[in-house]
Amino acid sequence: MTMTAPDPLRDPQAFLLHLYRVAVQRAQPLHSMAQHLPPPPKGRTVVLGAGKAGASMAQALEALWPQDAPLSGLVVTRYGHIPPRPEGLAQRLEVVEAAHPVPDAAGLAAAERILALTRGLTEDDLVLCLISGGGSALLTLPAEGITLEEKQRINRALLESGAAIGEMNCVRKHLSRIKGGRLAAACAPARVVTLTISDVPGDDPSVIASGPTVPDASTCADALDILARYRIDIPAAVHTALQAGALETPKLGDVRFAGHAVHMIATPQQSLQAAADAARAAGVAAYILSDEMEGESREVGKVHAALARAVARHGQPFSRPCVILSGGETTVTVRPRAPGAPKGRGGRAGEFCMGLAQALQGQEGVWALAADTDGIDGVEDNAGARVAPDTLARAAAQGARIGDHLDRNDAYGYFERLGDLVVTGPTHTNVNDFRALLVL
Known part of the structure; x- marks a missing residue:
């Protein structure tokens, strides 16, 4: 879509708003998703996704995926972030909504359902993961010993602390049963292809939405250091589990990531x-x-x-x-x-x-x-x-x-x-x- 620029001398603010709209348009998933799609597999194609761009990414995939190839799955996005469906585009994927930036019960239910969809996958199956910013809150599945209410309190404290996004997501990974590579690990032995829109400095896929589909280099000790630095309290049992390394995330070299691919479709x-x-x-x-x-x-x-x-x-x-x-x-x-x-x-x-x-x-x-x-x-x-x-x-x-x-x-x-x-x-x-x- 071509947009005509207002005269910057006559209307500076309209000109700046035009530049913003151009930037946003470039980041729409339909712009460059096609070149990163793999061919349909011998088995099933299951789509799992989370993020503020989740619904538009799902619609882009529905438009681009061969109509004669099966496609099913579940994507969670923020309340109010489902775009109007283009005329004639059949819905093949389920999209649900949840809270951001503080998670809620709807996000918890969606994460449980997404994790359940990984059961029974085979090496003939393909999992397409649609990941974008906001997925950390939307894909919430607290680690053992943490209630949703405690996770909400920790999340609010992180948001108000001034912590950088990488620091916040390090903590989120280690207090989750689905982030920090755990989602992809659960998909084994199926092949996982992650299509992601970056919202983080450096475009590190392990930071985007707390990296649910990629290996994690951070450690339980890193998470403890961050919590201490910003004086954020966690339950005693969880503190003990972090100290013991019991909440460690999957690392580079884990065989469950073999054959997986990550593609940045917008940065x-x-x-x-x-x-x-x-x-x-x-x-x-x-x-x-x-x-x-x-x-x-x-x-x-x-x-x-x-x-x-x-x-x-x-x-x-x-x-x-x-x-x-x-x-x-x-x-x-x-x-x-x-x-x-x-x-x-x-x-x-x-x-x-x-x-x-x-x-x-x-x-x-x-x-x-x-x-x-x-x-x-x-x-x-x-x-x-x-x-x-x-x-x-x-x-x-x-x-x-x-x-x-x-x-x-x-x-x-x-x-x-x-x-x-x-x-x-x-x-x-x-x-x-x-x-x-x-x-x-």
């Missing part, structure tokens, strides 16, 4: 490159900083602001006009609230925009948009937010101080009153953070 870098190409086609130079940026969201925003100010004031390191792009997965450490203080709302993209706006201090000629490519920033209904040269002034005129909103992690409240939330609804894919700064 953050591909989406950033598509946005850069669209900017250049509109006559604006584009530079990709990195698709692997991590760190505290507000601090990453400050670094981007320093770069944009250097371009705006000195023409270094880039000449104006230009677009500066970046991706990755930043984090938000939730600050303690003062007694009686209102609870903040918002996610990584909004927090980045607050840090950016604060550091830009109304710099002329700099516009920005940051949004999550799944269309949901954290747990709110917005994808992200936008920043303009007059953001701070407009907020101050309404009595809003950005420092106060940063103190309570309230990006949603700050940008909502300005009309500067980016609201797209679920995009049915997920290659994580998208950030674009336009310097005119």
Whole structure:
């Protein structure tokens, strides 16, 4: 689908939203799934999947898989993330919904059913695993000795701790009966082909959705170190099991992974490159900083602001006009609230925009948009937010101080009153953070 770019000089924000949409479009599973599909096997083809892109990946597979070849299976996605079914496309796979980012009973039931579908597989069978970001919460099957309620509490604590995605998923793997390679191990002796959409820095398949279909290099000791570092409590029996290595994950060299394959069908870098190409086609130079940026969201925003100010004031390191792009997965450490203080709302993209706006201090000629490519920033209904040269002034005129909103992690409240939330609804894919700064 070709999209015409708005004039960046006349409508900078519309231009940045166009770049975001181009990035999201590039990450749609139908774009490049066909080239990675194996031929139908002698036996059955069973599809197992989890993630925010799960439903759209299932529909893409239904459209591409030979109509005369049997296809069955189960995929779990986030509530509200099932796209409209294309006219004439027969449904061959079951798709169910569950909670994200904190797991719920529906996710537990789906994981139990998915694991049950691995029973009785033979070496003549093929398992196609459709894995995308969000699968860690959606595919929840707690280890022995952990209740769903305890898993929910640990998950919330990890989300609020400021831990990096790799750290969170290390813990999740070791507290699960299905993640960290265990799903693929359960499929033996069938062949497993994993089709994945990356939402993690570095595109490591063992981190995406906590790697349910690939060997895991992390250890129980690593998980204990992370839990201790962020002061997250776990049941005593589980702590003992981790110390004893009783919850260890399958490792590289395990014969149950023999003959398996993993294919990346969409990555953050591909989406950033598509946005850069669209900017250049509109006559604006584009530079990709990195698709692997991590760190505290507000601090990453400050670094981007320093770069944009250097371009705006000195023409270094880039000449104006230009677009500066970046991706990755930043984090938000939730600050303690003062007694009686209102609870903040918002996610990584909004927090980045607050840090950016604060550091830009109304710099002329700099516009920005940051949004999550799944269309949901954290747990709110917005994808992200936008920043303009007059953001701070407009907020101050309404009595809003950005420092106060940063103190309570309230990006949603700050940008909502300005009309500067980016609201797209679920995009049915997920290659994580998208950030674009336009310097005119």
